[in-house]
Amino acid sequence: MNRKEFLSDCGKMGVAGVALSLFPWLESCSEKAKQEVQGEKVRIGIIGTGSRGLFHIKHLVQMPNVEVVALCDNYRPHLEDAAQYYPKAKQYDDYRRLLENKDVKGVIIATPLYLHAPMTIAAMEAGKRVFCEKSMAFTMDEALEVYNRRKELNGVLFIGQQRLFDPKYIKAMQMIHEGAIGEVVGVRNYWYRNNDWRREVPSPELERHINWRLYSDYSRGLMTELACHQLQNGSWAMGQLPERVMGAGSLVHWKADGRDVYDTVSAIFTYPNGVNMTFESIISNKHFGMGEQILGTKGTIDLVTAMHYTDEPAPKGSGMHQLIEQIERGVMSNSVFAGTSWAAESSSLAPGKPIMQNVKVVSGESSVGAEADGSKELLEAFLHSVVTGKQPEKVLEESYYATQFALLADKAMHENQILYLDDKYKVPYVPMKMK
């Protein structure tokens, strides 16, 4: 495929002029790639038909080339919900039986985190092409095992990190790599909510089955549920991986309901060039919602709202030069020379420009996922690979490191230490750099 062809195809996703060298996994979203699989019926099975599994089903029913032939869930009401969309699909309560079904070519796994690695490995060993929801695994060793097993089997594995296919992130990252905000000097991520993060439980013995994300036997809480989506931002913007992480987590508000994962976390990831990326999440105050911002010497890109802000005027000269300029512009009180020496710096009033049109901004409270957030494109790319058997470049490595750093930060919080990623967990990572 030549570059021009690719660009026009990406235009259909709403992203014009992106560089394939930066986003190699998007190749399967192109019109040409779609033609490659035209007329093929993709037969898939779904393991875990809860909230996210149903979200995928709602996309799949709109795709004429897909047939869901098998459904599995060990909680009957969820299996029945899914069966309403695919009444002819075979139903299972044991995923191993689904994996024996020869009609199933690809599987989507949307079960609790602690099941991701064993289910993914079993599915790949059964010869299925696999899409597993994020995070990739419950432990760092398991994530590595899944990564290596995929390689040994030459299998197909996608992880549910849909930002990699979200047009606004793709456009923003391209702009950042082209220098739109100058040198990247900071990355801020936060995700605030104000709710108990609970699902309704019909009877008490189902508490841990339904509310698995609140218990450390099954989940690593906010780090694996939320942070893993945002942690790829720094690496993607700078083309390098963090070197170390420190963090603090606590149960601040939801102390008395039996959960044992933190409801409040803060982590700082430091890159080899000294840049810090922060992640913060609090689930008892939602004022600031969800934010992901790349800060550069010449401006800022807000990834969630797809806005580009310029630092105006561009900083120049010495500190004194800048101070005089600020006084002249009335930004700071000139009383610095006599009396009060400080005034609060409010955020910039620069209006900013949208980086693309028609961006839908949604509340960060949805645990299922927003519309038009790349989830559908990610699913389509997976379905393409189910037919071709091709593992797109880098799509797994991005997800792998998002999981490893989410887990490393969680460990740093529990051990109250600054941690470096052990060499044994390092897999080849080709930095994203503009050619």
Ligand SMILES: NC(=O)c1ccc[n+]([C@@H]2O[C@H](COP(=O)([O-])OP(=O)(O)OC[C@H]3O[C@@H](n4cnc5c(N)ncnc54)[C@H](O)[C@@H]3O)[C@@H](O)[C@H]2O)c1
């Ligand atoms: N990519 C995203 O934006 C996004 C959004 C939401 C959830 N997720 C991920 O999707 C996964 C599922 O989350 P959810 O909110 O749908 O949870 P959920 O609890 O609603 O669904 C999980 C389903 O798995 C079933 N299950 C549990 N154990 C099973 C077993 N042994 N065999 C078969 N089925 C079993 C449960 O009965 C349930 O129906 C999680 O990893 C979560 O992080 C991703």
